[in-house]
Amino acid sequence: WHHKDGDHFIPPSTFVPLLEETGLIVPVGEWVMRTACEENRRWREATGKDLFVAVNLSAHQLADEKLVDKVRAIVQGAGMDARHLEIELTESAVMKDAEHGIRTMHQLKELGVSLSIDDFGTGYSSLSYLKQLPLDTLKIDRSFVTDAPSDPEAVSIIRAIVAMGHSLQFEIIAEGVETPEQIDFLRQGTVDILQGFYFSKPVPADDFHALVTGSPTFELDQAVQKKPVAQPIPLRPRARH
Numbered sequence: 001w002h003h004k005d006g007d008h009f010i011p012p013s014t015f016v017p018l019l020e021e022t023g024l025i026v027p028v029g030e031w032v033m034r035t036a037c038e039e040n041r042r043w044r045e046a047t048g049k050d051l052f053v054a055v056n057l058s059a060h061q062l063a064d065e066k067l068v069d070k071v072r073a074i075v076q077g078a079g080m081d082a083r084h085l086e087i088e089l090t091e092s093a094v095m096k097d098a099e100h101g102i103r104t105m106h107q108l109k110e111l112g113v114s115l116s117i118d119d120f121g122t123g124y125s126s127l128s129y130l131k132q133l134p135l136d137t138l139k140i141d142r143s144f145v146t147d148a149p150s151d152p153e154a155v156s157i158i159r160a161i162v163a164m165g166h167s168l169q170f171e172i173i174a175e176g177v178e179t180p181e182q183i184d185f186l187r188q189g190t191v192d193i194l195q196g197f198y199f200s201k202p203v204p205a206d207d208f209h210a211l212v213t214g215s216p217t218f219e220l221d222q223a224v225q226k227k228p229v230a231q232p233i234p235l236r237p238r239a240r241h
Contacts (some may be wrong), residue, residue, distance in 0.1 A: 020060055029061045030070055037078035037085060039205050044084070047213055054086040056118065059093035063100065068107045075111065082112030086137070090118050095129065102132050109134040116173070121161060131168065138165040140191070142176025149185035162189055 001010040019025040033055045040053040061067060075082045087108060094101040094117070105115055116137035121144060140161055147154035158174070165172045174186050177196030186194055203211060 016058070020058055023060070025058050025060045026064055029058060030074070033071070033085075034074045034078065037074055037080050039208075040084055041078050041080045043209060043212065044080075046209060049212060050084075051212065052084050052086055052114075054088050054116070056088045057093065059090075059096045062089060062093050062104060063097065067104060068111065071108060071113065072111055075113070083114065086114040086116055088116045088118040088139070091120065091122070094133070098129055102129070106134050119175075121157060135168075135170055137171040137173055139173045139175055139195075142196075145174050145176045145182055145186070145196070146178075148182055150181075155185070158186075158191075159189055162191060166190070 001012075001015050003010055016025070019028055036053045036055050040051060043049070043051050057067075064070070071085075071087070075085060089101075089105075094105070109115060114136040115134060116139055117133070117135060118139045119141040120138045122141045138161060140158055144154045144157050144161075148158055149155055162172050171192045172190075173193045173195055174182075174191045175195050177183060177186065177194045177198045179198065182196075183194060183198065200211065
């Protein structure tokens with residue numbers, strides 16, 4: 001959040017807990033999703049690219065009985081195909097009320113949106129519930145990626161998540177990629193998509209258009225060609241909201 005003095009940014013770790021404490025996370029979250037979908041439509045029209053946008057939902061939003069209707073109205077109002085929207089949830093948000101969370105996720109899936117679990121591996125989800133979730137993606141928490149490949153335990157956890165996720169037909173994204181060594185390890189581990197500061201720091205929405213009309217694939221190829229392996233990394237440009 002850009003501070004009004006114009007000199008610094010306020011991180012989500014500061015303002016999101018306050019939004020949740022006051023209950024403002026529900027209307028603010030709705031505004032964020034609407035803005036993200038409208039921007040996604042403009043980016044796709046301007047670039048001709050099949051771009052996706054991912055939006056995080058909090059436990060408070062997931063508990064909202066009107067959530068599915070709101071998401072449907074936002075997608076239709078933005079004039080976008082629902083498949084271009086991915087909703088990210090944390091394990092703790094889903095498990096706070098597992099039955100309600102699973103039911104709502106299935107209803108969201110029926111709309112055509114994609115669903116992902118963010119920061120996977122740091123929550124307290126049960127594998128018996130995981131198989132019931134209509135997920136498309138698991139995002140490996142950055143804490144494991146940061147420690148890889150030098151930490152054997154982090155390496156083992158990442159490999160286990162990838163093996164389990166792929167066996168359940170989930171796409172696997174690694175968050176927090178910052179070094180060539182991490183890229184080499186994750187590529188060899190057949191992670192599907194890499195995300196992190198190594199490729200780009202967060203950019204304002206107005207700058208994202210310039211990013212996706214440039215040569216991100218070329219930049220990615222340059223980043224990983226130091227140690228080529230058989231499988232290339234799919235690059236899906238996303239704006240974070």
